[in-house]
Amino acid sequence: xxxxxxxxxxxxxxxxxxxxxxxxxxxxxxxxxxxxxxxxxxxxxxxxxxxxxxxxxxxxxxxxxxxxxxxxxxxxxxxxxxxxxxxxxxxxxxxxxxxxxxxxxxxxxxxxxxxxxxxxxxxxxxxxxxxxxxxxxxxxxxxxxxxxxxxxxxxxxxxxxxxxxxxxxxxxxxxxxxxxxxxxxxxxxxxxxxxxxxxxxxxxxxxxxxxxxxxxxxxxxxxxxxxxxxxxxxxxxxxxxxxxxxxxxxxxxxxxxxxxxxxxxxxxxxxxxxxxxxxxxxxxxxxxxxxxxxxxxxxxxx
Amino acid sequence: xxxxxxxxxxxxxxxxxxxxxxxxxxxxxxxxxxxxxxxxxxxxxxxxxxxxxxxxxxxxxxxxxxxxxxxxxxxxxxxxxxxxxxxxxxxxxxxxxxxxxxxxxxxxxxxxxxxxxxxxxxxxxxxxxxxxxxxxxxxxxxxxxxxxxxxxxxxxxxxxxxxxxxxxxxxxxxxxxxxxxxxxxxxxxxxxxxxxxxxxxxxxxxxxxxxxxxxxxxxxxxxxxxxxxxxxxxxxxxxxxxxxxxxxxxxxxxxxxxxxxxxxxxxxxxxxxxxxxxxxxxxxxxxxxxxxxxxxxxxxxx
Numbered sequence: 001x002x003x004x005x006x007x008x009x010x011x012x013x014x015x016x017x018x019x020x021x022x023x024x025x026x027x028x029x030x031x032x033x034x035x036x037x038x039x040x041x042x043x044x045x046x047x048x049x050x051x052x053x054x055x056x057x058x059x060x061x062x063x064x065x066x067x068x069x070x071x072x073x074x075x076x077x078x079x080x081x082x083x084x085x086x087x088x089x090x091x092x093x094x095x096x097x098x099x100x101x102x103x104x105x106x107x108x109x110x111x112x113x114x115x116x117x118x119x120x121x122x123x124x125x126x127x128x129x130x131x132x133x134x135x136x137x138x139x140x141x142x143x144x145x146x147x148x149x150x151x152x153x154x155x156x157x158x159x160x161x162x163x164x165x166x167x168x169x170x171x172x173x174x175x176x177x178x179x180x181x182x183x184x185x186x187x188x189x190x191x192x193x194x195x196x197x198x199x200x201x202x203x204x205x206x207x208x209x210x211x212x213x214x215x216x217x218x219x220x221x222x223x224x225x226x227x228x229x230x231x232x233x234x235x236x237x238x239x240x241x242x243x244x245x246x247x248x249x250x251x252x253x254x255x256x257x258x259x260x261x262x263x264x265x266x267x268x269x270x271x272x273x274x275x276x277x278x279x280x281x282x283x284x285x286x287x288x289x290x291x292x293x294x295x296x297x298x299x300x301x302x
Numbered sequence: 303x304x305x306x307x308x309x310x311x312x313x314x315x316x317x318x319x320x321x322x323x324x325x326x327x328x329x330x331x332x333x334x335x336x337x338x339x340x341x342x343x344x345x346x347x348x349x350x351x352x353x354x355x356x357x358x359x360x361x362x363x364x365x366x367x368x369x370x371x372x373x374x375x376x377x378x379x380x381x382x383x384x385x386x387x388x389x390x391x392x393x394x395x396x397x398x399x400x401x402x403x404x405x406x407x408x409x410x411x412x413x414x415x416x417x418x419x420x421x422x423x424x425x426x427x428x429x430x431x432x433x434x435x436x437x438x439x440x441x442x443x444x445x446x447x448x449x450x451x452x453x454x455x456x457x458x459x460x461x462x463x464x465x466x467x468x469x470x471x472x473x474x475x476x477x478x479x480x481x482x483x484x485x486x487x488x489x490x491x492x493x494x495x496x497x498x499x500x501x502x503x504x505x506x507x508x509x510x511x512x513x514x515x516x517x518x519x520x521x522x523x524x525x526x527x528x529x530x531x532x533x534x535x536x537x538x539x540x541x542x543x544x545x546x547x548x549x550x551x552x553x554x555x556x557x558x559x560x561x562x563x564x565x566x567x568x569x570x571x572x573x574x575x576x577x578x579x580x581x582x583x584x585x586x587x588x589x590x591x592x593x594x595x596x597x598x599x600x601x602x603x604x
Contacts, residue, residue: 092429128459140448153436153438156429157434166343
């Protein structure tokens with residue numbers, strides 16, 4: 001008799017019950033904030049929900065909740081920023097997967113948005129998800145919300161995520177230095193991860209010193225996340241990570257293993273994890289979720 | 303000796319010097335707010351500037367300035383919302399022109415963004431323009447800015463522009479009723495035009511009554527704009543309107559002429575123009591720019 005399911009059937013085997021509860025909270029909040037499928041424009045709403053719900057890691061909303069928790073706040077005001085960062089992430093994946101970009105047919109183990117809904121609808125769904133992220137932050141109608149919008153807008157734009165993706169496009173086939181690669185990722189994935197933490201900190205009224213510590217944590221964890229991604233592109237299994245392995249290397253994309261080697265990539269990942277953990281040491285027990293997330297980022301298998 | 307250039311060489315022959323001065327003001331503000339071409343990511347910044355600068359009509363920023371003027375305000379606080387609505391408009395054109403969407407190679411008489419920069423960069427440039435629009439509104443850090451962000455987010459998203467485009471996609475080849483067609487356009491182009499006016503009104507501290515009058519003006523003018531667009535698709539000249547004539551009809555897109563006929567489209571356009579002018583009558587002389595824009599919308603040749 002099987003009392004517990006085998007671990008490979010468990011969707012998030014690596015995370016504690018506390019964080020899994022937060023994932024469920026984020027997913028409930030997302031489901032509430034996304035437009036319903038039975039209201040027109042139905043196809044657009046379906047594409048938006050398909051892209052944002054489903055089986056994501058929810059790392060960014062987890063970081064928002066965990067940053068709030070580190071400062072003693074777990075209340076409902078964290079839900080809007082947690083949703084906003086995940087909606088931005090979801091939109092970026094939809095656009096990233098398009099034929100003109102990475103041309104991916106598989107994401108999180110499912111057909112990508114444009115495979116299911118067509119390219120035109122996928123472009124619009126991404127656009128509408130971005131608009132929704134900003135709109136829900138604006139609903140709060142507080143000056144703190146305004147600061148969050150400023151942080152998120154900057155993190156998404158030409159100096160942040162979109163800029164990093166543009167650097168990535170022009171980097172394909174070129175040899176980058178380690179510094180150039182790290183800068184590209186600081187924009188491409190790092191900016192939104194830093195914003196996720198910053199939004200949680202702003203919601204929890206962080207003072208300048210706490211903010212600075214959390215920024216250091218997020219910068220280190222964001223880069224660690226990307227190095228782990230590159231390592232998984234070499235060592236992972238497609239069936240586990242939910243996307244094609246070896247794709248970055250085959251596409252001529254610069255990666256940490258291709259520039260500094262696999263062993264040095266593992267070493268750099270460990271260093272960054274230590275930096276992230278050092279940064280949040282002052283929060284003591286309240287930083288436990290951030291700590292778990294930093295370890296998860298370094299050891300995740302997908 | 304030629305003292306004045308022939309009118310067909312004049313970029314905006316239909317507008318008064320006052321509005322042409324406002325166009326120059328909007329274009330200066332846009333040039334300032336867009337990231338510079340000599341800073342990385344250079345290709346992305348070039349694509350953003352290419353899409354947002356150049357020879358647009360600038361109708362949306364003009365509406366923002368004109369709404370402010372109707373309420374007695376012409377100050378510098380109008381520049382950010384004027385830029386924001388134009389950046390959103392520019393991003394929507396870039397994505398609309400993509401091969402997966404309308405597949406247009408010509409826009410405002412120039413090659414479209416993806417023709418010049420490639421599809422991937424055009425998608426990113428659109429994404430970054432949207433983020434920039436929200437970011438510049440957030441910079442003001444006032445509660446009024448927050449209201450504007452809420453209005454703009456709603457106007458861009460699934461219940462506004464992106465939703466209207468999704469309805470447009472699913473409408474191609476279908477027979478729509480006049481009510482369905484008007485609803486589609488109220489979302490697709492109307493929502494942003496209403497937002498342009500609303501943002502000007504918010505900046506100028508409009509009271510509820512003024513706001514309501516301006517909303518009526520914007521709804522009528524927005525629909526009139528679209529009817530004129532459809533009429534130009536039948537009657538216009540490609541060399542003047544800067545895009546391919548007859549394209550909507552050939553693509554099986556529902557248009558006002560195709561549903562109610564060309565003559566009835568002219569009649570409806572005239573009715574809507576009267577409604578727009580009635581709505582702003584209470585503003586007297588201060589409404590002169592809004593009045594000129596309503597007439598321009600109805601009579602423009604591109």
